[in-house]
Amino acid sequence: MSRRISILGIILVFATMFLIAGAVSAADYHEAPMLADKVAAGELPPVAERLPEEPLVEQPLESIGVYGGTLRRGITGPNDHNSYVRWVYDSLVRFSQDGNSTYPHLIKSLEPNEDYTVWTFNMLKGAKWSDGSPFTSADIMFWFHDYYTNPDLAPAKLPWLYNDDGSLVEVTAPDDYTVVFTFKDPITTVPMEVAAMDNRDNLVPMFLPSAYLKQFHAKYTDVDKLNQMAKEQSFENWKQLFENKQAPFRNPERPVMAAWMSVTTINDPIYTLVRNPYYPIVDTEGNQLPYIDQINFVTYQSTDALNMAVIQGELDMQDRHVVMQNYPALVEQAEKTGKYEVRLWPTFGGVDAALSVNYYYDKDPDYMKLFQNHDFRVALSLGIDREEIIQSAFLGVGEARQPVPRNTSPYYPGDEYAYKYTEFDQAKANEILDGLGMTKRDSEGFRLMPDGSRCMIEIAYVPQFANWGDIAQMISEDWRGIGIDGVVVENERTNHFAKRDSNELMTEIWNEDTTGFPFTGAPKFDPRTSPGICVATGARTWINSGGKEGYEPNADFKRIMEIIDTAKRVSPDKQAELGKELFRIWAEGCYEIGIAGLTPLVQGVAVINVNLKNVPASNELGNDWPLRTPGNARTEQFYFAK
Numbered sequence: 120m121s122r123r124i125s126i127l128g129i130i131l132v133f134a135t136m137f138l139i140a141g142a143v144s145a146a147d148y149h150e151a152p153m154l155a156d157k158v159a160a161g162e163l164p165p166v167a168e169r170l171p172e173e174p175l176v177e178q179p180l181e182s183i184g185v186y187g188g189t190l191r192r193g194i195t196g197p198n199d200h201n202s203y204v205r206w207v208y209d210s211l212v213r214f215s216q217d218g219n220s221t222y223p224h225l226i227k228s229l230e231p232n233e234d235y236t237v238w239t240f241n242m243l244k245g246a247k248w249s250d251g252s253p254f255t256s257a258d259i260m261f262w263f264h265d266y267y268t269n270p271d272l273a274p275a276k277l278p279w280l281y282n283d284d285g286s287l288v289e290v291t292a293p294d295d296y297t298v299v300f301t302f303k304d305p306i307t308t309v310p311m312e313v314a315a316m317d318n319r320d321n322l323v324p325m326f327l328p329s330a331y332l333k334q335f336h337a338k339y340t341d342v343d344k345l346n347q348m349a350k351e352q353s354f355e356n357w358k359q360l361f362e363n364k365q366a367p368f369r370n371p372e373r374p375v376m377a378a379w380m381s382v383t384t385i386n387d388p389i390y391t392l393v394r395n396p397y398y399p400i401v402d403t404e405g406n407q408l409p410y411i412d413q414i415n416f417v418t419y420q421s422t423d424a425l426n427m428a429v430i431q432g433e434l435d436m437q438d439r440h441v442v443m444q445n446y447p448a449l450v451e452q453a454e455k456t457g458k459y460e461v462r463l464w465p466t467f468g469g470v471d472a473a474l475s476v477n478y479y480y481d482k483d484p485d486y487m488k489l490f491q492n493h494d495f496r497v498a499l500s501l502g503i504d505r506e507e508i509i510q511s512a513f514l515g516v517g518e519a520r521q522p523v524p525r526n527t528s529p530y531y532p533g534d535e536y537a538y539k540y541t542e543f544d545q546a547k548a549n550e551i552l553d554g555l556g557m558t559k560r561d562s563e564g565f566r567l568m569p570d571g572s573r574c575m576i577e578i579a580y581v582p583q584f585a586n587w588g589d590i591a592q593m594i595s596e597d598w599r600g601i602g603i604d605g606v607v608v609e610n611e612r613t614n615h616f617a618k619r620d621s622n623e624l625m626t627e628i629w630n631e632d633t634t635g636f637p638f639t640g641a642p643k644f645d646p647r648t649s650p651g652i653c654v655a656t657g658a659r660t661w662i663n664s665g666g667k668e669g670y671e672p673n674a675d676f677k678r679i680m681e682i683i684d685t686a687k688r689v690s691p692d693k694q695a696e697l698g699k700e701l702f703r704i705w706a707e708g709c710y711e712i713g714i715a716g717l718t719p720l721v722q723g724v725a726v727i728n729v730n731l732k733n734v735p736a737s738n739e740l741g742n743d744w745p746l747r748t749p750g751n752a753r754t755e756q757f758y759f760a761k
Contacts, residue, residue, distance in 0.1 A: 147405035151186040153412055154396050163396055166407055171243035175400045177756060180733040183402055184410035184758030190435045193425040194416045197386045202416060202439055203368045207377035208750025209324050211240065212313040216751055218467050218741025221310040225376050225399065235305040242296040247397040248374035252330050256292035261329035263290045265338055271358055274323060278648060279312040279687065305688045308638055315640040315745040327365060328374040335364045378409040378755035390416035400755065410758035422583060432458040435728040438749055443720050444586055446514055459726050462736060463719040467743035468634030470522040471720035472590050474712040475627050479657025479670045485568050486625065494551050496709040500540040501548040502601040503594055509715050512590050517718035522631045522711045523702040530637060530698030536706035541713065548601045566602035575604040577625040581612045585720050587628040624653040630721045632744040637701055638686045640745055644705060645683050646676050654710045675704050722748060730760045
């Protein structure tokens with residue numbers, strides 16, 4: 120394989136939106152007035168001393184910005200910490216705005232050896248945390264040895280850090296500015312893995328402020344002292360204390376490398392961030408980023424209240440939690456007031472609403488038998504009037520399709536699979552169900568199970584992010600035409616995830632926010648990873664228990680796991696072919712029933728203050744969870760026009 124290998128458009132020779140320092144001389148560095156005042160008062164060193172020896176240089180999207188201003192965003196409370204994660208996108212490597220490449224962020228470079236078994240992180244000499252302490256290899260080593268591999272803290276596993284034999288990658292630091300990851304097997308996806316760092320909702324970047332956090336870690340501080348400290352702060356033990364102290368949105372004292380640092384907590388009515396005076400990135404004219412002084416995350420008690428604030432123009436940029444159904448009202452108000460504009464960022468993945476069928480639902484053996492029957496799942500798919508749903512729930516935007524990537528992806532399996540089983544054909548669906556022996560019906564026309572009870576399938580959803588409840592209700596109404604009683608169940612988010620993990624969901628509606636990344640992070644198609652959907656929870660249990668619990672994966676799931684493992688070791692061309700095979704299996708198996716895709720349903724309706732600049736236009740931003748949207752828009756280069 121060539122050293123200059125392009126992995127699905129995600130290049131190892133990083134994108135040119137970042138230039139290695141040297142393009143701007145130290146004499147040309149500039150800073151925000153609020154920081155210049157602190158320098159003059161002796162509270163901060165000069166900007167040239169706060170920046171690395173060779174700061175990264177970022178090309179603004181449209182124009183060099185101006186300093187100042189407070190940007191307002193909305194959140195739904197303390198559990199909405201992903202709003203912070205997405206905004207700052209604090210990672211050693213980032214995805215580009217369009218999602219098709221990666222570039223170094225907070226590091227100078229990431230380089231592989233010839234056979235892709237060794238990856239070297241070259242750090243920025245002189246980079247500093249927000250408190251002015253050095254940012255060095257010790258901070259990556261602390262994350263790996265004292266957090267990630269610590270059995271007491273035990274975060275969710277990152278599959279890419281493990282060799283084929285199950286052993287852990289070797290991580291060493293030859294000096295203060297070099298970290299080396301050594302694998303036994305070739306792995307070509309490291310830049311994407313680092314950029315995604317998809318550890319579900321318990322996100323911790325692969326670097327931590329070691330000098331600060333050691334005082335809360337049992338390896339470096341007496342455990343009895345820590346447990347007493349934890350008790351005094353209303354925590355059960357030092358582990359809970361540590362997790363609280365390492366989370367920037369809960370602990371303003373925790374140093375960060377992000378463009379902004381916390382001064383309040385996410386538990387406060389207004390969660391406030393202010394610029395980090397040591398942020399190691401400048402624009403092409405030497406202006407230290409970010410341009411915006413302060414970010415205010417305003418707490419709203421409900422999604423409805425937040426959306427009302429958006430419509431009334433009370434927020435400067437909001438995408439998260441904006442309900443697509445409000446799009447007409449938003450456009451009307453934008454035209455009336457001239458205060459903001461509305462942009463549409465379609466989902467990077469292929470599907471924005473999909474119905475997952477729990478293949479291993481074992482609360483009732485009769486339903487498990489049905490759900491494992493391919494023809495039954497096909498019948499459920501054919502029984503759905505997707506065009507009606509698109510017109511009603513998606514305002515006519517999008518198309519009926521299965522959960523496969525969009526046609527610009529190298530993983531796209533072809534139209535045959537993208538649209539497989541998406542036609543509305545209840546006559547065919549009824550024929551299939553009759554052929555399965557489900558011919559007996561009750562007085563209301565619903566088919567009966569072997570025990571004489573009505574065939575009732577729960578359709579679970581979470582009310583955040585999208586109008587999935589409306590979609591579920593329309594599916595339920597459609598299924599009446601094939602004799603299936605769809606029972607719509609709304610779950611609180613945390614409870615929903617708990618039910619998913621314990622294999623209690625029959626079906627669920629979710630979006631495919633990781634479809635475009637089947638080989639990165641924790642892909643939803645892989646039964647071994649934390650389930651992002653309920654399809655194969657039982658198989659995951661079997662795998663994690665060594666076959667003692669749960670259910671052995673079927674042939675398709677086994678092949679998918681083989682594909683994922685192989686794809687991380689091979690050239691881009693082979694990787695693309697494997698991706699196509701994976702999605703052919705997925706679509707043909709109808710394990711997850713796609714409803715509609717290529718819409719801005721999930722965080723894709725963006726309401727933006729007309730004075731906010733350098734924000735990507737409609738259809739120009741990759742919108743997805745691994746991309747940390749809107750973080751991949753490079754929020755640090757947004758600015759308010761004067």
